[in-house]
Amino acid sequence: MTKEQALALFNQSLQNLARTGLLPPDLADFSASPDTLMTDLPIDSTGRMSLVHEIETRGGLDLPLDDIVDVETVDDFASVMLRSHRD
Amino acid sequence: MIETILHAVLDHPDEGPIHLVGANTESTERLTRARLLERGAEVAAAFRSMGVEPGDRVATFLPNGRTFLETMFGAWMCRAAIVPLASTGPKRRGELVRRRVAAVLEVAAPRLVVGTDDALALVSSAGCPHGTQLVTESAIDSCRGGATAGAMAQPDDLALVQFTSGSTGLPRGVPVRHRQIHANVRQIGLRARMTPEDILVSWLPVYHDMGFVGALCVPLLWGAGLVLSSPEKFIRNPSSWLRLLSDFGGTVSPAPTFAFDVLGRLVSDHRLEGLDLSGFRYAWVGAEPVFEGQLARFQERFRPKGLPEETLHPVYGLAEGTLCVSAAFAEQRWRTLSVDGAALREHGEVEIVAPGQAGALVLVGNGHPLDIFEISIAASDGADAGAYREGRVLMRGPSVMEGYVGLDRRDGGPDPDGWFDTGDLGFTHDGDLYITGRAKDVIIRSGMNVAPQDIEFAALSVPGGDVSRAAAFSCVRLELAREEVVVVAETRRKDEAAEQVVASIRAQVLADVGLQVDRVELVAPGSIPRTTSGKVQRQLCRTLFLENALHGTPSGDGAS
Numbered sequence: 205m206t207k208e209q210a211l212a213l214f215n216q217s218l219q220n221l222a223r224t225g226l227l228p229p230d231l232a233d234f235s236a237s238p239d240t241l242m243t244d245l246p247i248d249s250t251g252r253m254s255l256v257h258e259i260e261t262r263g264g265l266d267l268p269l270d271d272i273v274d275v276e277t278v279d280d281f282a283s284v285m286l287r288s289h290r291d
Numbered sequence: 292m293i294e295t296i297l298h299a300v301l302d303h304p305d306e307g308p309i310h311l312v313g314a315n316t317e318s319t320e321r322l323t324r325a326r327l328l329e330r331g332a333e334v335a336a337a338f339r340s341m342g343v344e345p346g347d348r349v350a351t352f353l354p355n356g357r358t359f360l361e362t363m364f365g366a367w368m369c370r371a372a373i374v375p376l377a378s379t380g381p382k383r384r385g386e387l388v389r390r391r392v393a394a395v396l397e398v399a400a401p402r403l404v405v406g407t408d409d410a411l412a413l414v415s416s417a418g419c420p421h422g423t424q425l426v427t428e429s430a431i432d433s434c435r436g437g438a439t440a441g442a443m444a445q446p447d448d449l450a451l452v453q454f455t456s457g458s459t460g461l462p463r464g465v466p467v468r469h470r471q472i473h474a475n476v477r478q479i480g481l482r483a484r485m486t487p488e489d490i491l492v493s494w495l496p497v498y499h500d501m502g503f504v505g506a507l508c509v510p511l512l513w514g515a516g517l518v519l520s521s522p523e524k525f526i527r528n529p530s531s532w533l534r535l536l537s538d539f540g541g542t543v544s545p546a547p548t549f550a551f552d553v554l555g556r557l558v559s560d561h562r563l564e565g566l567d568l569s570g571f572r573y574a575w576v577g578a579e580p581v582f583e584g585q586l587a588r589f590q591e592r593f594r595p596k597g598l599p600e601e602t603l604h605p606v607y608g609l610a611e612g613t614l615c616v617s618a619a620f621a622e623q624r625w626r627t628l629s630v631d632g633a634a635l636r637e638h639g640e641v642e643i644v645a646p647g648q649a650g651a652l653v654l655v656g657n658g659h660p661l662d663i664f665e666i667s668i669a670a671s672d673g674a675d676a677g678a679y680r681e682g683r684v685l686m687r688g689p690s691v692m693e694g695y696v697g698l699d700r701r702d703g704g705p706d707p708d709g710w711f712d713t714g715d716l717g718f719t720h721d722g723d724l725y726i727t728g729r730a731k732d733v734i735i736r737s738g739m740n741v742a743p744q745d746i747e748f749a750a751l752s753v754p755g756g757d758v759s760r761a762a763a764f765s766c767v768r769l770e771l772a773r774e775e776v777v778v779v780a781e782t783r784r785k786d787e788a789a790e791q792v793v794a795s796i797r798a799q800v801l802a803d804v805g806l807q808v809d810r811v812e813l814v815a816p817g818s819i820p821r822t823t824s825g826k827v828q829r830q831l832c833r834t835l836f837l838e839n840a841l842h843g844t845p846s847g848d849g850a851s
Contacts, residue, residue: 225768225775228809230793246797248807249526250549250737257557266561269528 205263205289210282211238217258218245226254238279265289292469292476293367293444296511300324306487307510310539311357312520319518322357324511330357331364336437338369341424343402345370348452350401351498352378352410355521358431359497360507362405365431367469372449374399374464375498378410387748387803392417395454395462398697405431446470452696453500453610456733456742463703464696465610472508475613475690478661479505480513483543483573483604484621487514492541494520494532499738501578504614505545515543529553530562533593537566545575547738548585551603552773555588569597573621577606578738580726580767580774581655583627600624607657607724611711612664613690617724619658626656628720635727639681641718656723664688667710668718676718681727684717685710732829734765734776736806743829749803750778753795757782761796762819762832775809779832779841781816789813814841 205213215235222231228246236245247255260267265288275281299306304325311320343349349366351373353359359375366373376395392413396404397420404414405426414425444450451467479485491510495502510517518539524531533554536544551574576586586603594600601624608615619625631642632652644651660666667675668682676682687709694704705711714731717724734741746763760781765774778800784792793811800808818841820828835841 225809228797228807228811230790230811244798246794246801246807248737248801248805250553251807253526253529253553253557257559260559266559273527 205286207279207282207286210285210289211236211278213259213263213285214278214282217255217262220262221251221254221258227251236278238277238282240278242275242277242281259285263289292450292472292508292512293364294469295473296324297328297443299512299514300328303487303514306514308516309360310516310518311355312518312524312535314354314356314521314523320357322360327360327364330361330434331368333434333436334361334365334431335368337431337434338365338371338403340437341403341426343369343371345448347371347402348374348399348449350374350376350396350399350404352376352404352406352414353428353497354378354407354523355494355497355502355519358405358428361434362431363507365434367444367450370444370448371402372452372466374401374452374454375503376454377496377498378407385749385803386752387745389413389417391462391745395464396420396423398462398464399452399454444469446473451503453503454498455500455610456740456745461742463698465692466694466696467504467610467613467690467692471613471690471692472504473512474663475615475661476504476508476512478663479509479575479615479618482615482618482620482658482661483575485509485513485515485543489513489542490516490518490539492518492520492532492536492539492544493546494522494525494535495545495547495738496522499578500608500610500614501545501547501575501738505575509545525550528562530558533563533566533568533596536568536571537596540570542570543573543575544571545577547578548576548581549579549737549773551576551589552585555585555592563596566593566596568593568602569599571602572599574603575606575615575618576603577608577657579735581605581657582773583625583653583655586625586655605655605657607715607726609713609715611692611713612686612688613692615661616664616686616713617657617660617666619656619723623658626721626723628654628656628723628725630654635681639676641679641681641720643720654725654727656720656725658724659722660686660724661688663690666719666724669712679718681716681718683730684713684715684724684726686713687711732764734763734774734806736765736774736776741804741806745804746776746778746800746806746808747827749800750780750796752803753792753799755795757784757788757792758796759783759816760819760827762827762829764829764833764836766833766837776806777810777812777833777836778808779812779814779819779836781819782813783816784813812836812841818842 221227271284309322363373411425450469453465493506495506604619606618629646629651634640634642665687667685670676691711694700716728717726732743743763747761750761758780762779797808820831
């Protein structure tokens with residue numbers, strides 16, 4: 205998995221959850237950039253749990269939950285995804 | 292309460308060990324109840340030296356953990372009441388948070404506020420009531436010696452002031468006496484067949500009524516063990532809750548409905564490997580509406596982990612009743628009732644239909660009312676609604692509050708005959724209480740009650756003054772088994788500027804209230820229905836939203 209693929213997986217997961225109603229619907233057409241702050245995404249802690257689960261399911265990943273709690277940007281999140289994939 | 296616990300500890304000092312689980316680590320600290328009482332006496336001595344007297348209040352902004360427990364016992368051993376408030380980190384410092392903290396402290400009028408450094412800084416900036424002293428967490432930790440026999444709390448003493456988001460938007464303090472906690476907790480335990488062999492596992496915040504009364508007082512009174520984790524740990528890793536149940540041999544646990552939903556849906560299989568839930572025999576599922584799909588999904592997923600079929604028990608309760616109002620007996624599986632959805636929604640009629648029939652609505656029963664409660668279902672004119680009719684749920688009993696702190700009993704308290712209007716809609720059938728809706732405006736999400744006014748205030752605070760009026764409410768989405776939070780906002784902005792308003796509303800509400808807004812509907816100024824006195828009519832606004840009948844919509848998410 206490359207960083208670009210990790211970012212794409214992040215955005216696909218976000219958009220899919222928005223389409224199914226688990227995240228705000230305007231995220232269905234939204235693509236986060238690497239610089240997007242995680243706190244700028246309009247999702248609360250339950251929404252974040254949904255996102256982690258969606259990414260793990262789609263990507264076959266086992267994300268280290270302690271590492272993703274405090275990530276600041278989408279790029280940081282993608283880096284954790286990448287590490288998880290390599291591990 | 293404290294006297295009962297003291298006697299239990301003196302008789303059985305080794306019963307009911309307490310395991311405190313670190314929020315960010317795997318470490319646990321073991322505490323005996325005897326040691327907790329010793330520490331409580333030391334803290335009480337320190338409190339007395341700070342001027343705490345019987346009848347005073349000690350407010351806390353503390354996370355789950357030893358310091359909170361010591362402060363609680365210290366307060367009770369001074370015959371003072373504890374006022375548990377949400378601890379808040381440096382991220383939540385908006386104007387709304389400051390206003391809320393100031394309003395709560397004004398009502399609570401505590402002698403002391405015990406909190407983390409962050410929380411005390413917030414209290415200072417919000418404005419501390421005159422005569423209130425701030426006490427740091429570390430000051431409690433360093434209290435040593437000086438313990439003397441103080442006056443023991445009496446049954447009629449105030450034990451707790453539980454703050455709740457009232458439908459008016461102003462925080463309301465529910466006064467709870469020791470005898471009320473005792474009565475309620477005893478009944479909760481009887482329904483669950485509690486014994487000292489039980490081990491209760493909880494991650495619920497101690498400032499929440501389910502977390503305080505249900506997760507702390509229940510094991511303390513019944514001599515059961517307690518494994519106390521934290522909401523931070525649950526949010527970080529939801530499966531940690533079940534892992535604790537498995538590792539510590541937990542037998543009982545309270546949690547909001549969303550926690551069961553999250554575990555049933557949003558946790559990957561590899562996080563659940565090796566779990567043994569065969570000892571988990573009673574779960575209190577409540578604090579928000581319960582949908583059958585959530586229960587069934589959880590049961591199905593964890594049956595292979597040994598989860599017994601009779602573990603999940605939907606319960607109904609509210610702080611104004613101390614906590615629990617109805618719950619099923621331990622040996623019963625949850626019960627459902629299929630009713631005609633249209634008859635219920637349009638006419639308030641309970642027409643029982645076959646499960647699976649077109650238009651059937653499956654409702655989950657909340658068990659029989661506890662023996663200390665009388666329940667009445669009232670029609671809109673206050674008269675008995677009669678059988679097979681939906682109505683307002685009224686309750687009466689010894690653990691129902693006498694009236695909100697600082698307010699006249701007529702202002703939201705029970706009527707002269709002792710009946711309290713819960714603001715919820717429901718009916719009873721075969722002795723079970725079914726909740727069908729809410730007449731009050733409060734929004735419930737993830738077990739937390741949120742005043743719509745807080746969300747509206749945040750929406751009106753978006754930069755640029757783009758929103759002139761807002762209405763917040765929730766709508767049940769049965770297919771998602773949850774309540775959606777909706778904000779309708781009046782604005783003149785259109786097109787791209789309107790999209791920015793939507794994003795700003797979401798961001799502001801998330802920052803100030805910590806809540807995800809599911810739908811934002813922008814409407815032209817004057818579209819939100821109001822009373823003749825200018826108050827927003829949220830129920831009518833919700834109806835119009837659901838019927839797609841809000842006019843003058845410039846843009847937004849649109850109704851579902």
